[in-house]
Each structure stands twice: as C-alpha cells, then as structure tokens.
Amino acid sequence: MTTPVFRFAPSPNGQLHLGHALSAILNFEAARAAGGRFLLRIEDIDRARCTPELEAGIFTDLAWLGLHWETPVRRQSDHFGDYRTALDRLTALGLVYPAYLTRAEIAGAVARAEAAGKLWPRDPDGAPLYPGDAAVLGPEALHQRIAASTGHALRLDMKKALRVAGGPLFWEETGAGPDGERGRIAADPARWGDVVLARKDTPTSYHLSVVIDDATQGVTHVMRGQDLFQATAVHRLLQQLLDLPRPVYHHHRLVLDETGRKLSKSRGDTALGALRESGASPDDIRRMIGL
Known part of the structure; x- marks a missing residue:
C-alpha cells in the first residue's frame, strides 16, 4: 500500500498570511490522519524576489503553528537542472518554441x-x-x-501538445472547485493557450517545476487553494507529456478579507509574524481561519 504524501509549498517572496496557515495546517493534519508524510517545499524559482530572510520566516511561522516536516527541505533553486531536463524532453517532442x-x-x-x-x-x-x-x-x-x-521566453505549443497527449485528460478532485465541482474533473488545458515554461531571467515556470517536484518527491495528494483549481488542467497535460504520475487533487476554500478579496503576500495581509507579535496564539490563528 502506498504511503500518502502531502506537501506545503510556499514561495519565500513575502510573509506567510492566514491563507497560508489554512493550507499548511490542512495538509499537515491530512497527512497525520492518513498515517502519511508531510513535506515542506520552498518554491524559490524567482531569485529576484525570494530571500533567505523570508525563507527563515516561513520556518519560524510554521513551527510556531505546531507543524513539523521532513528534512532536508527541497528548494527549487537547487534543482534547475531537473526542470531543464524536462524542458529539453518537451523540446525534443517539438512542443516548445521561443516567444519574443x-x-x-x-x-x-x-x-x-x-x-x-x-x-x-x-x-x-x-x-x-x-x-x-x-x-x-x-x-x-x-x-x-x-x-x-x-531574450525570449519558452512557451508550450498547446495545439501540438494536446495532439501528442492524445485522448481526454482528467483529474480526481476530493475537495471542490469554485463552483462546487468534485469527483472526476475534465481537464481543458487549451483554455490557457501557449503557457510559459521558462523565461529569460527564470529557467523554469511554476507549471513546469510543480509537476516535476511533485513527481520527484512522490507526492500522492496535492491539497491547495481553489485559486489553483483551473491550473490543474495544465499540470495534468504536462504530467501526461512527461509520463509523470497523477496525484489526487484537493482544492480547499480560500481565506478572504472583509471585502471578499483573496489575501495577498504583496500587500502584507494578516501576516502571521505580525499577528504573533501582536499577541495572537496558534489557537487564535485556527479560530481566525475557521478551524
């Protein structure tokens, strides 16, 4: 029987906020309930915005919440070669073109x-x-x-990629999409057009690196926010093209502000560090995110 593997994969380009707390805690508790593993991955492909100080803040915030994870932690910046290999494979299939x-x-x-x-x-x-x-x-x-x-970006030729992938794509959804979708979800990556796989200043993209990382780490359950529900279609296409395993997906609710807007690191919304310094406890955080 395969051991369930869950992961939380933040980017150290800002402070963690309440939305991150929800995702991290849900993954941690799901792994514990299933007798599985909980991994922490640092998604730091954006070397201009990601800093060691912000990465250290992630570790501090998660430990304060009572979470613990396996080590060593995978950092994407240590594995650009893995993404290059995948990109070369897609290029050899004639599915990648330079975009100027x-x-x-x-x-x-x-x-x-x-x-x-x-x-x-x-x-x-x-x-x-x-x-x-x-x-x-x-x-x-x-x-x-x-x-x-x-200088140019590298994009996926979506029409060619769909022909090579062949047949309908789908994923198993145990959470819910924005409109309540669950169960077997038909993937429609064509809606995304020719997505970027690498940029002149970043040798990979979120779409490419996340599927490589999940496969490399043996992630069986991807639990993340509903804002990434539609992007799963692109991930399923890349998994098919690269012969990667298909995890089970679970998209959870988002933590919204009083106006209904999704929280943002760039605006410093409800940063966990600030809440901690103001006297909030981990139990307070759980109440604030509805757990």
Missing part, C-alpha cells in the same frame, strides 16, 4: 484588437492568450530578433 514579444507588446496588441471590437480570448485567470510573434511583429522584425538572439 515583451509584456508591453502583448498588451499593445490586445488593446488594439479590443479597440477594433475584437473579443480577445483570455485564460481562466483573466490574462490575454499569447497573440503569436509573427502576428504582432511581422516576419522581418521577427527574423531580426531571432538573428540577434534577443
């Missing part, structure tokens, strides 16, 4: 199209789908960028 448009050029192309009355397709998070280099730059300008080895 800047964010400003993408925004400009979308703005012009919408000003002309065109309804631009957007992914489940609301970001516009990639318009394609040639369509925006034209063949000559694109050729010049390629010849000049201009």
